[in-house]
Amino acid sequence: TISYWNGRYLPLDQVQVSPLDRGFLFADGLYEVTAAYNGRLFEAEAHIARLQRGLAALRIDTGMSAGDWLGILERLTAESGIDGDLTVYLQVTRGAPTTRAHGFPAGVTPTVFGMVSPLKRPAAAWREQGVAALTMPDIRWGRCDLKTIALLGSVLAQQAATDAGVVDAIQIRDGFVTEGAATNVFVVKDGTIATPVADHRILVGITRQVIQRLAATAGVPFVERDVRAIELASADEVWIASTTKEITPVTTIDGRPVGTGTPGPVWGRIAALFAESQG
Numbered sequence: 125t126i127s128y129w130n131g132r133y134l135p136l137d138q139v140q141v142s143p144l145d146r147g148f149l150f151a152d153g154l155y156e157v158t159a160a161y162n163g164r165l166f167e168a169e170a171h172i173a174r175l176q177r178g179l180a181a182l183r184i185d186t187g188m189s190a191g192d193w194l195g196i197l198e199r200l201t202a203e204s205g206i207d208g209d210l211t212v213y214l215q216v217t218r219g220a221p222t223t224r225a226h227g228f229p230a231g232v233t234p235t236v237f238g239m240v241s242p243l244k245r246p247a248a249a250w251r252e253q254g255v256a257a258l259t260m261p262d263i264r265w266g267r268c269d270l271k272t273i274a275l276l277g278s279v280l281a282q283q284a285a286t287d288a289g290v291v292d293a294i295q296i297r298d299g300f301v302t303e304g305a306a307t308n309v310f311v312v313k314d315g316t317i318a319t320p321v322a323d324h325r326i327l328v329g330i331t332r333q334v335i336q337r338l339a340a341t342a343g344v345p346f347v348e349r350d351v352r353a354i355e356l357a358s359a360d361e362v363w364i365a366s367t368t369k370e371i372t373p374v375t376t377i378d379g380r381p382v383g384t385g386t387p388g389p390v391w392g393r394i395a396a397l398f399a400e401s402q403g
């Protein structure tokens with residue numbers, strides 16, 4: 125399939141990465157995953173804005189504008205050759221200097237990479253029955269707000285879920301819910317949606333932003349606050365959400381049912397609005 129590599133479009137199997145690339149040696153880079161439904165990018169501007177914020181925070185200067193990023197996403201989508209829904213993956217690293225040293229290298233051009241993949245939408249059974257999750261300690265670093273390619277925490281969390289035969293791992297830090305392995309978490313109690321505060325402990329998901337907007341549209345109360353792990357046990361509903369998992373109801377946590385053990389009515393309303401917004 126087509127990919128983007130430092131200003132050029134070429135088949136993915138022709139991309140060659142330097143072993144000295146800062147991404148390879150230090151995980152010194154950022155990424156984005158954006159969905160396109162039927163050839164139409166979903167929330168592309170928001171994904172680009174988050175990427176640009178992250179690059180600025182890490183002082184990686186690609187010289188690219190929001191329009192340049194959108195152009196790459198659009199061309200990769202248009203020329204994907206993929207029938208149906210897809211994701212566009214973008215990755216930017218601090219580039220490939222000639223030696224390995226921790227500090228920022230001088231005069232090195234960032235590496236910019238993009239590729240497309242078929243999007244496997246959440247299974248119908250996930251919407252009908254919900255999914256199971258486990259809880260586990262959040263062992264990640266202190267800047268989870270940056271979408272860095274240093275993903276070992278997420279890798280280990282997802283594998284713990286997979287090993288246990290469940291879909292996601294809800295991570296707990298100091299007694300509070302942070303995120304799933306690669307999802308944001310929402311709890312519903314007495315009709316109010318709550319989700320952890322957008323600080324250094326979580327990635328501010330684009331799907332999360334959409335949910336916030338849809339809740340306002342629907343007149344459903346939505347609050348950002350610290351969510352205690354013990355609230356998972358008494359919640360009426362728990363959801364996980366991301367670009368690839370969309371909004372998925374969690375009906376079992378650590379082997380115990382959430383609420384009635386079935387997808388809840390607040391999820392039903394917001395998920396219906398979300399489906400409409402996907403077009």
Ligand code: PDD
Binds near residue numbers: 327
């Ligand atoms: N992950 N939190 C984490 C840690 C994530 O990795 C992701 C997304 C999210 C949800 O963000 P968004 O709604 O913008 O997709 C929250 C992507 C999908 C991934 O790593 O593949």
